[in-house]
Amino acid sequence: MKRTWLHWGAIGCGAFFALYAAQAFASGTSGDAIALEARKIEGEVYVKASSLVAALGGKGSFDPSTNTYRYVPGDVVPDVIEQVGDSVVAVIGKPQGSPARASDRFELAHGSGVIVSSDGWIVTNAHVIESMKEIIVLTQDEKQYKPTKVLRDPASDLALLKITATGLQAAKFADSDDIRPGETVIAIGTPVSFSLRNSATVGVVSGVNRSVNGSYRLLQTDAAINPGNSGGPLINTKGEVVGINTLKFVDVSVDNTGFSIPANTVQYIAEHLRTYGQVKRxxxxxxxxxxxxxxxxxxxxxxxxxxxxxxxxxxxxxxxxxxxxxxxxxxxxxxxxxxxxxxxxxxxxxxxxxxxxxxxxxxxxxxxxxxxxx
CATH class of the missing domain: 2.30.42.10 (PDZ domain)
Structure with missing residues (x-):
């Protein structure tokens, strides 16, 4: 992170300081404008230190003996993963038609999901649960829940599960119409093995408005998306869900070409499923x-x-x-x-x-x- 010198303004314990290079600090964000509490004194703009920390993360401290403020930028990706982790779940079950042999008793299918309401609604991919029986939702604290409702919409590849729980941490959703190519994103899910749940990969939004064998537009990302990531979130540096990971191109000559269902489509489908039990197209x-x-x-x-x-x-x-x-x-x-x-x-x-x-x-x-x- 580029060092930036801050000019201290003597406004008592309110800790206001001149911010000459806010852009350097904001380089870890998605590039959106940030509104900070500020005052203008003798031609200089002084920004409240606590507002800076709240907006950009990190830590700050004021040393009255030297009249200086020290700001240490946070590491955006770990902070976001920690912030969103409780909203991500694993979905596990037995494959439909699984052989009943004793040697196959541990054969499992799994995917990922996102908590969309504190009272137990979970969004995932329709293809994750399409051929799954005895479904179990596992939250990050390793509590297990059997869904009481399973609602699917194959056309969008989205599904809703309802578990009996309260006080869950619901994810925040971004306005996916505002997403731009190049924004940093993080994919969280359960790739390859159930033991790897809540794994994270980092990349960028490679493209928007992609049309790939589906009814609606998709987001493209180079964040690694592997089998089991399906149904998990693609998150921006604000900790908002920008999409639900759904598929990727697979070939020996293809690298990091994955796709997510945009947040606005996810909310549209989820609202219909919750309200009508189906999507009224x-x-x-x-x-x-x-x-x-x-x-x-x-x-x-x-x-x-x-x-x-x-x-x-x-x-x-x-x-x-x-x-x-x-x-x-x-x-x-x-x-x-x-x-x-x-x-x-x-x-x-x-x-x-x-x-x-x-x-x-x-x-x-x-x-x-x-x-x-x-």
Whole structure:
């Protein structure tokens, strides 16, 4: 960490000092602006020492004999791991269809999870529990719980488990729309072996808005994600969950290319599962095909083409037909299926939306009633 000289201001025991190089201290953070308590005296800005420590971590002390303040920056990663550790759980169970032979009695499947509420709701990946029976949730203090509810949403690869517990440390979630490539992130989970639970790896956000064989956008990271990390959190340097780790590319020539479900999608899915027991996805009533540019990941403004229309849908009654093109939904331009799915997260079946389409050579607007996704 770069040394920074601080100019002391004589304002009594309040310990205010001039901060000439706050950027040097803030280099361990995600780069967001930090609001600190301060005063301006004779043209100099003096920042309260306790505000600095609260915002950036570390330790500080004032020596009245020399009228100096000594600040020792904290080590961000260990602090964050310690802060978030109690919110991370291990999920363990027997594989479905596991042989009943005595030699296989210790055969186990496992993954990771995150506490999302103090009363016992846990989020994990749907694929973690898809083929698991006799599920056990193990908290960091090694208490074991059998879930009383198991709710899955394979389309998003997310699931919720409910355990009978109170006073748990719920994780804090970031606004994943604000995440930028290059931010430092930490993956915590139970990789490879159940004995390695609460392991941590560090990397950066390699990319955002990735589309990888899924309904919604994903975050890409180079933090190591291994089998068993699935369902665990990807955390920023503020200790906030930015995503739930879900998959990685595996090949002899591929290194550190993992993906996480963004926090905003996690919260959307979790809220639906808790409220309705399922995700109530809205559906336009017709299927679409992307342009070749969209398929290969190129930026494009080309609209999607209608392939099939549900004859019982509002869309069919309003004249939507195969070969029409979809340009926008409620003025939001759309070029990919993932774009459409992301936009439809804001609506429920039964609500109305206005779509702009090309039909028979004319640009038309139609107000459709959304259906429940089949």
């Amino acid at each position: 809205a559906y336009l009533g017709f299927e679409l095909e992307e342009s070749w540019e969209a398929v290969v990941g190129l930026a494009t403004n080309k609209p999607m083409t209608v392939l099939w229309v549900d004859p019982a849908s509002s869309a069919a009654k309003l004249g939507v037909k195969k070969g029409d093109s979809l340009y926008s939904l409620n003025q939001k331009k759309l070029s990919t299926k993932v774009d459409l799915n992301e936009e439809l997260k804001h609506y429920l079946p039964g609500e109305k939306v206005t779509v702009t389409m090309l039909s028979n050579g004319d640009i038309v607007q139609r107000t459709l009633t959304l259906q429940a996704h089949p």
